[in-house]
Amino acid sequence: MIQITIIGSGNVAQHLIKAFKKSEAVEIVQVFSRKKENLSAVIEFDKIIDDFADLKESDLYIIAVTDNAIAEVSAQLPFNNQLVAHTSGTASIETLDDKNRRGVFYPLQTFSKNKEIDFSVIPICVEAENTFDFRVLETAAKSISNSVFAINSEQRKALHVAAVFVNNFTNHLYQIGQEICEDHQVPFDILKPLIEETADKIKTLDPVDAQTGPAKRHDSITTDAHLAFIQNENQKNIYKILTQSIQDNGKKL
Amino acid sequence: MIQITIIGSGNVAQHLIKAFKKSEAVEIVQVFSRKKENLSAVIEFDKIIDDFADLKESDLYIIAVTDNAIAEVSAQLPFNNQLVAHTSGTASIETLDDKNRRGVFYPLQTFSKNKEIDFSVIPICVEAENTFDFRVLETAAKSISNSVFAINSEQRKALHVAAVFVNNFTNHLYQIGQEICEDHQVPFDILKPLIEETADKIKTLDPVDAQTGPAKRHDSITTDAHLAFIQNENQKNIYKILTQSIQDNGKKL
Incomplete structure (x- = not known):
């Protein structure tokens, strides 16, 4: 005891x-x-x-x-x-x-x-x-x-930084998703099963293998259309940087 | 029928x-x-x-x-x-x-x-x-x-853009989290319950209310320490932009 x-x-x-x-x-x-x-x-x-x-x-x-x-x-x-x-x-x-x-x-x-x-x-x-x-x-x-x-303390530091990405930053992307929905009179609830599935998938797949979407496919017709659609400069900036990061890192792991 | x-x-x-x-x-x-x-x-x-x-x-x-x-x-x-x-x-x-x-x-x-x-x-x-x-x-x-x-088609376009944020980009943040773990010999599995809880929380809370972490708290001692810890320039850039976005948008919704 x-x-x-x-x-x-x-x-x-x-x-x-x-x-x-x-x-x-x-x-x-x-x-x-x-x-x-x-x-x-x-x-x-x-x-x-x-x-x-x-x-x-x-x-x-x-x-x-x-x-x-x-x-x-x-x-x-x-x-x-x-x-x-x-x-x-x-x-x-x-x-x-x-x-x-x-x-x-x-x-x-x-x-x-x-x-x-x-x-x-x-x-x-x-x-x-x-x-x-x-x-x-x-x-x-x-x-x-x-x-x-x-x-150890060094690993714990890494873990905390990684947690900021998968928890704090992910939640912020949910917030942006909700903002885009509300700006266009779409109920955010429609996206909730997709959010759940996204988190669920990596229980069995590495994130790099679970990656889908226009960035991953290098589908510039769609990514250009999305950038033209997004009016908010901050959202546009985040879209560009994460699209670029997906394309640069797709084969790294 | x-x-x-x-x-x-x-x-x-x-x-x-x-x-x-x-x-x-x-x-x-x-x-x-x-x-x-x-x-x-x-x-x-x-x-x-x-x-x-x-x-x-x-x-x-x-x-x-x-x-x-x-x-x-x-x-x-x-x-x-x-x-x-x-x-x-x-x-x-x-x-x-x-x-x-x-x-x-x-x-x-x-x-x-x-x-x-x-x-x-x-x-x-x-x-x-x-x-x-x-x-x-x-x-x-x-x-x-x-x-x-x-x-309608306009709403569907918004929904698809929002889905890119909450699905494609979120999955990419999972990938970065995994990279940081692997770079420091930490098993990524440690983060999986947190990832699940992050997705689970917004079933009952608006993302803006579910937001936690050093960016949200304007805890610059921690965010500076994280930026000093991250060596990868792309990860550093994403960390800065999302931290700034959380701080700029915290009160918007």
């Missing part, structure tokens, strides 16, 4: 608490929150503390706070040589104060407060400074997820 | 044949293919013809051929004043020869030959030159899909 203390009360902290509570391999010792009432819905009140002086001993302390606060919070911890991990996709493991043994416990997903999450399918990226600590983090991760990866 | 003849033997033709065969509101009269054997797996052999002179009377002739061939095929039909529709997302209704009554029957989805498709969830965009013909096309469409829309 791994004893875990969680520091933080935001989305990630709350989802972790809920997931660990269901796990038989983990016991939540305490949760730290500046405002105890933030957590009253997710954990027994007597486990919530708001003073670092009240921290009990644990095998693992998980700091689930915003990136900017990681360094400060980790420096405030009133002990040394314990295993302390943060949950950030971007912060390096060195962001943590080195008076403790450092680790990363990064669940790669977008968390929304009011949406229930099936943690078992969420990839957790784990990093530590030695094998023993790595095993503790890995065991904790595997107790809530079927998808656990050893990822 | 609507009697339908299908002209063509490609992906769209074959998926339509399979769907209409299951419908009780439609009877497939004949299917035209230059190579009869292309269709032997999907329709009774005696319904396949390879000579326009053998065409029987139908309520609706659906031309499911490549965009470039629509005009020629429609001109070759040996009759007048019948209802003839094409299945293209880009070709205008006027692409069809005007010796017949013209229509469009456009299923908006990416069709792969070897993947079974649940037609009932595929949106079909229907257009005609008069109300009677529209009803015929609409009835045929509703017999295989729960999602049928009246879309």
